[in-house]
Amino acid sequence: MSGSSVLLVEDDPAIRETTRLLLESFGFAVREAADGQAGIDAFRLERPDVALLDVMLPRIDGISLTRLIRAESDLPVVLLSARGENTDIVSGLEAGADDYVPKPFDGPVLAARLHAVLRRARRSTAEARGGVLEAGGLSIDLGGLTVQADGVPVRLTMTEVKLAIELARHAGIVLDRDTLLQRVWDYPAGGDTRLVDVHIQRLRAKIGGGRIATVRGAGYKLER
Amino acid sequence: MLRSLRGRMAVAIALVGALVSLAIGVTVYQLTASSTIARARSALATQVTLAAAISARSPAPVPGATVGDPLAPADLRDAVQRGLLGTDRIGSVLWAGTPARGHRGIYVRTSLAPELGSLATLRSDLLLAGALATLASALLGILLAARLSRRLGHAAAIADRVAGGELEARVDAGGDDEITRLGDAIDGMAAALSERLAHERRFSADVAHELRTPLTALVTASSLLRDDRPAQIVRERVGALRELVEDLLEIARLDAGAEAVQATRADLGELADQAVTAAGGEGTVTVHGAASVVTDPRRVQRILVNLLVNAERHGAPPIEVLVEGRQVTVRDHGGGYREQILREGPRPFAGGAVADVAAGSRAGSGLGLVIAHAQAAAVGARLTLVNAPDGGAQATLTFGGSE
Numbered sequence: 001m002s003g004s005s006v007l008l009v010e011d012d013p014a015i016r017e018t019t020r021l022l023l024e025s026f027g028f029a030v031r032e033a034a035d036g037q038a039g040i041d042a043f044r045l046e047r048p049d050v051a052l053l054d055v056m057l058p059r060i061d062g063i064s065l066t067r068l069i070r071a072e073s074d075l076p077v078v079l080l081s082a083r084g085e086n087t088d089i090v091s092g093l094e095a096g097a098d099d100y101v102p103k104p105f106d107g108p109v110l111a112a113r114l115h116a117v118l119r120r121a122r123r124s125t126a127e128a129r130g131g132v133l134e135a136g137g138l139s140i141d142l143g144g145l146t147v148q149a150d151g152v153p154v155r156l157t158m159t160e161v162k163l164a165i166e167l168a169r170h171a172g173i174v175l176d177r178d179t180l181l182q183r184v185w186d187y188p189a190g191g192d193t194r195l196v197d198v199h200i201q202r203l204r205a206k207i208g209g210g211r212i213a214t215v216r217g218a219g220y221k222l223e224r
Numbered sequence: 225m226l227r228s229l230r231g232r233m234a235v236a237i238a239l240v241g242a243l244v245s246l247a248i249g250v251t252v253y254q255l256t257a258s259s260t261i262a263r264a265r266s267a268l269a270t271q272v273t274l275a276a277a278i279s280a281r282s283p284a285p286v287p288g289a290t291v292g293d294p295l296a297p298a299d300l301r302d303a304v305q306r307g308l309l310g311t312d313r314i315g316s317v318l319w320a321g322t323p324a325r326g327h328r329g330i331y332v333r334t335s336l337a338p339e340l341g342s343l344a345t346l347r348s349d350l351l352l353a354g355a356l357a358t359l360a361s362a363l364l365g366i367l368l369a370a371r372l373s374r375r376l377g378h379a380a381a382i383a384d385r386v387a388g389g390e391l392e393a394r395v396d397a398g399g400d401d402e403i404t405r406l407g408d409a410i411d412g413m414a415a416a417l418s419e420r421l422a423h424e425r426r427f428s429a430d431v432a433h434e435l436r437t438p439l440t441a442l443v444t445a446s447s448l449l450r451d452d453r454p455a456q457i458v459r460e461r462v463g464a465l466r467e468l469v470e471d472l473l474e475i476a477r478l479d480a481g482a483e484a485v486q487a488t489r490a491d492l493g494e495l496a497d498q499a500v501t502a503a504g505g506e507g508t509v510t511v512h513g514a515a516s517v518v519t520d521p522r523r524v525q526r527i528l529v530n531l532l533v534n535a536e537r538h539g540a541p542p543i544e545v546l547v548e549g550r551q552v553t554v555r556d557h558g559g560g561y562r563e564q565i566l567r568e569g570p571r572p573f574a575g576g577a578v579a580d581v582a583a584g585s586r587a588g589s590g591l592g593l594v595i596a597h598a599q600a601a602a603v604g605a606r607l608t609l610v611n612a613p614d615g616g617a618q619a620t621l622t623f624g625g626s627e
Contacts (some may be wrong), residue, residue: 008231010442012437014438015437018445018448021444021448049598062502103440104436104440104443105444106443106447107448176488217488218489
C-alpha cells in the first residue's frame, strides 16, 4: 500500500506542503494541485490511486470535482473538510466521496483513512477466491466485484460494493451503523454515521429503493 | 391592595365617582329645595293678598286667615306693622302676613310637610344614586386597571423571559397607548439583544473558522518535527490551540443547532465505561441498575469525556463515575466548582471551571463544561453541577422520559 499515489488538491500552500510532507513520511507518492481545474487535469493525466480533495477550492470546488471524477471513474475520493461545515460533508458524500477527514487532522488518522479506502479499492485480489453472493435480488460476483440487481448490471464504487456485500451477507438481519462503519470503512468505534446514511442512499438510488430497509434507531437491512 | 397599580387606580376612580356624585347631589338638592320653598312662599303670599282683599270688603272672618295672629313669627309681625307683605318660616310651618284692618294685619299659614317630605325623598334618592355611582366607578376602575395591569404584567413576564435567555419572546402589544409603547420598547430591546448575541456568536465562530486553516498546517508540520524538547513543546502547545479552536467550533455548531441528533438506544453503563476509556482511563465506574435510554451516544460520550477530563485536569483523584438508573454522576475529590459556575452556570472563558487545587495547574477555558451543558440540552438531558458536601466537584447528567 505504501508507494500508492495520492492526488492532493488543496489551495492553501502551507497545508498543501505540510500534507505532502506528512503523506510522504507515510510512504505515499504525492501529486499536488492547487485548484479544482488543476486537480481534474492531474487526475486525467496521472490516474492516481486515491484523491484527497479539499472541499473549498478555487475554480472548481471539491464537491464538483468529486462529481467530475465520479463521472469518469471509481477512483477512491477522500475529502478534507472543515469540521462542522455539515452541508459540505453531506453534499460531498452525496457527490460520491468515499470518506472524509476533518481539518485539522492527525497524520496517523489521515494515513489510516487513505489506507482503508485503498484496501477497499484493491480488495479485488483479497476477495479473489470468487463465488457469487445472491440475496434480496442482488447478485454480487465476489471475484470481479460486479453487482447485478435483478439481472441488470449496476455500476458501484468499491465502497458501495463493500457495503452491498456486508448487507447481502447478512440479508434479513439488521446491521447497525457502527457495525457497518467498522466493517466497510475500517473505522474504530465512534465514526460519523452519516457516512453510512449517505452511502445507503446512494446504493438505494443505484440498485432500487425497496431493497434496503431502514430500521429506526437500529440500522439497515437488506430484505431477503 | 393599595400597593398594586390595580388597587390604587380602583380607589382613585371610586373617589372621583364619589366626589362627582356628591357635588351633583348637593347642587341638585339645594336648587330643588330653594325653588320648592320659593314656590310655597309665593303661593302663600298670593293667598294672604287675596285674604286681605276679601277682608277689606267684608268684616266677616276670612276662612283660613286670622287677623293679628299672635302666633305669627315676631319678625313677620314687625314687617306687617311697618306696612309690608311678608313671609316667614318656622320649622315646617310657613307664614304670610300683610297689613289689613288697621295695624293688626292678616295672616295665613301653611304646612311645608309635603314639600319637606318630597325633599327628604329626593335627598335619599340622591344618596342612593351617589352610592351606586361610586360603586359603579369603583368596578369600572377595577376593570380598567385590571386590563392595564394585565398588559403591564404580560410585558414584565416577557422581559423576564428574555432576561432568562428566551431571546425570541416578544410582547406583541396591540393598541396605541403608552403600554403599547412600553411593549414595543421591550420587543426592540430583545431584538437588539439577540442581534448582538448572534453577532458575538458569529464573530467567535468566524474567528475559529479563520484559525483553522493556519492551525491545520501547524498541526501537520509540528507532527513532522524531530523529536527534541522544543519540538515537544511546540506539539503540546499546538495541541492545546487545536483543542481550543475545535471547542469553539463545536460551541458554534451547538449554537446554530447545525447537527441533527442521531438517536439510538444505548446502555448508560456501557457509555460510562467507554467514556472513561476515551478520557484516558482515570476514574472508576460503579453501576446500580443502569437504564438503557434512547439518545445520541456520541453526544453523551462527549459530555462524559468532557466531565472526566475536567475532573482530571482541575480536580483531584479519585474520580468516581456512578451510574444509577437514568442518571450518571461524575465526581472528583478536588476543590469543587467555583462559586460563579454554581451560581450562573458554565460560561466560556469565565476563568476556569474548577477551583484549582494542584499548585501550578492552569485554569481551563471553561469550554468543556459549556459544551457538556449545551450537548446535554441538545439530547434533552439535564446537567447539574454541585459541590459534594465532603468536597469535590460533582456533575450529574439526568435523562428525561421513562422508556
